[in-house]
Amino acid sequence: MSEWWTYGLRDLLMFSAQTYYRLFELYNRDLWPSQLLALVLGVAVLALWRRGGERAGRAIALILAVCWLWIAWGFHWQRYASINLAAGYFALAFVVQALLLVWLGVLRGRLTPVPATRLQQRAGLGLLLFALLVFPLIGPLLGRSWTQAEVFGMAPDPTALATLGVLLFAGGRPAWGLFPIPVAWCLLSGATLWAMESPDFAVAPLAALLALVLAAGGALRRARAGRSIG
Amino acid sequence: MANIPDLTRRRLLGTIAAAPLLGSAMGWAQQVRPATRAIPSSGEAVPLIGLGSWITFNVGHDRVARDARAEVMRAFFQAGGRLIDSSPMYGSAQEVIGYGLKKIGRPADLFAADKVWISDGEAGRAQMEASRRLWGIPRFDLMQVHNLLAWQAHLPTLFAMKAAGQLRYVGITTSHGRRHGDMAQIMAGQPIDFVQLTYNLVDREVEQRLLPLARERGIAVIVNRPFQQGSLIRRLERHSLPPWATEIDCSSWAQFALKFIISHPAVTCAIPATTRVDHVRENMGAATGRQPDQAMRARMAAFVARL
Numbered sequence A: 001m002s003e004w005w006t007y008g009l010r011d012l013l014m015f016s017a018q019t020y021y022r023l024f025e026l027y028n029r030d031l032w033p034s035q036l037l038a039l040v041l042g043v044a045v046l047a048l049w050r051r052g053g054e055r056a057g058r059a060i061a062l063i064l065a066v067c068w069l070w071i072a073w074g075f076h077w078q079r080y081a082s083i084n085l086a087a088g089y090f091a092l093a094f095v096v097q098a099l100l101l102v103w104l105g106v107l108r109g110r111l112t113p114v115p116a117t118r119l120q121q122r123a124g125l126g127l128l129l130f131a132l133l134v135f136p137l138i139g140p141l142l143g144r145s146w147t148q149a150e151v152f153g154m155a156p157d158p159t160a161l162a163t164l165g166v167l168l169f170a171g172g173r174p175a176w177g178l179f180p181i182p183v184a185w186c187l188l189s190g191a192t193l194w195a196m197e198s199p200d201f202a203v204a205p206l207a208a209l210l211a212l213v214l215a216a217g218g219a220l221r222r223a224r225a226g227r228s229i230g
Numbered sequence B: 001m002a003n004i005p006d007l008t009r010r011r012l013l014g015t016i017a018a019a020p021l022l023g024s025a026m027g028w029a030q031q032v033r034p035a036t037r038a039i040p041s042s043g044e045a046v047p048l049i050g051l052g053s054w055i056t057f058n059v060g061h062d063r064v065a066r067d068a069r070a071e072v073m074r075a076f077f078q079a080g081g082r083l084i085d086s087s088p089m090y091g092s093a094q095e096v097i098g099y100g101l102k103k104i105g106r107p108a109d110l111f112a113a114d115k116v117w118i119s120d121g122e123a124g125r126a127q128m129e130a131s132r133r134l135w136g137i138p139r140f141d142l143m144q145v146h147n148l149l150a151w152q153a154h155l156p157t158l159f160a161m162k163a164a165g166q167l168r169y170v171g172i173t174t175s176h177g178r179r180h181g182d183m184a185q186i187m188a189g190q191p192i193d194f195v196q197l198t199y200n201l202v203d204r205e206v207e208q209r210l211l212p213l214a215r216e217r218g219i220a221v222i223v224n225r226p227f228q229q230g231s232l233i234r235r236l237e238r239h240s241l242p243p244w245a246t247e248i249d250c251s252s253w254a255q256f257a258l259k260f261i262i263s264h265p266a267v268t269c270a271i272p273a274t275t276r277v278d279h280v281r282e283n284m285g286a287a288t289g290r291q292p293d294q295a296m297r298a299r300m301a302a303f304v305a306r307l
């Protein structure tokens, strides 16, 4: 579009909030009971994290990669693209994140649960639990139908947040390459929700930025500690 | 009666408008036809209110929403509407219009207005052909260069298509008050039939240059964003209509806003978008009854400016 930068964010939004949330409703309806499988995967991530160790880290990365790949295809490409001309690019970004998870997480074992700090550990666990259990309830609590709930493993926002949670508690040496896409997604999603005047627009961006700050803080502390030892 | 296909019923209603006795005898509400204005380059009359499709018709694969938009189209045609505007930029809107036309039957007098929106001039024809298939129609009546994107490349193609009978009219669009200088230049230098621009009770810049130029050059004007995508109406609805709105047969702010626009002598039609059957009827109603004169138009704008 010519001079697109002179348009406000709200002028660029090409669908209504009603249409956006209907997308989740039809997605949930058509794929029921896959939500239960997604929940099992989410709980498996938690259990693996509790078990700890390098193999658990690789398994967590594999689960997340599958979720990102599924969302690229099942959500962005098959559904979101019908109302958003940019969704093809979102699908591509989600495929890239899945590949990065396989490369850095599964092959190179960079998601081994060793939190750098206690705060990081708590925040990582908190974010994961939030993405799995609280995030799907936000819409219904705000008066949207529960059939439109956004669940981990199927909807992009809770999946991005859960991934950031995992990155926090795998924070020995943060796998920085795995941060940009989930963080960017959360910011973009927040902007979309803001343009649609959804009251919960700030949730995903704030949670993502918090994860980023904590990861950076943890890395800094470790670097300092490393220096004082060395 | 319920079994009469709607297309037939609509034609009947059209006939009945001229035969009120028969109409009331058969228990049908008498249809008041919308006022029209002539397209300067051809003299063809089009109703003063058309139908937009940005956001409202982009409902994707949602069957329920598609059916609801088909009902909006049905009500629009039943009220005498003809011109529907869309663009490849509007996501699934073209496909949803095509779905509606197929479902309710394509009226013979449909006026299909679409846009070419691609920076590569070579790809213009393919894009227009894809759009035509989505609408499911033999040809477009009007093809516009969306937001002047690559207009130098597209206009010659559009003129060639018009000469070959693949289009009836050629136009250009802008909105939000953008690129008025370029618009004026093209209006002065190119044999276009239509321009589309933003004009409403508060965005009135086009009154200075573009609307007078359109009259002078004999170019039809389609007005987009008549309600500022709804925000103008939402603001106005916090206040009550002035009592003198009845003097111009307005029963709502939407009609007040539309009558202001279509009573400008350079305007050919306004294209409000809606998801609702009651709104489309209300909007079509703006093309009926008394229209404001110059003095009344000034009063309307002044009243809204004070709110």
Ligand SMILES: NC(=O)c1ccc[n+]([C@@H]2O[C@H](COP(=O)([O-])OP(=O)(O)OC[C@H]3O[C@@H](n4cnc5c(N)ncnc54)[C@H](OP(=O)(O)O)[C@@H]3O)[C@@H](O)[C@H]2O)c1
Pocket (backbone or CB within 6 Å): B051, B052, B053, B054, B055, B056, B085, B086, B146, B147, B173, B174, B175, B196, B223, B224, B225, B226, B227, B228, B229, B230, B233, B254, B255, B271, B272, B273, B274, B275, B276, B278, B279, B280, B282, B283
């Ligand atoms: N550059 C371009 O070429 C360009 C740019 C902008 C627009 N356009 C065209 O112009 C059309 C119109 O512009 P627009 O869609 O931006 O905005 P608009 O027509 O000014 O406003 C549409 C909004 O007004 C509401 N509305 C409609 N009728 C109403 C009524 N009777 N009472 C109360 N609210 C009512 C609708 O909500 P409900 O669904 O609740 O009725 C909808 O949200 C577009 O659809 C598009 O076709 C072209």
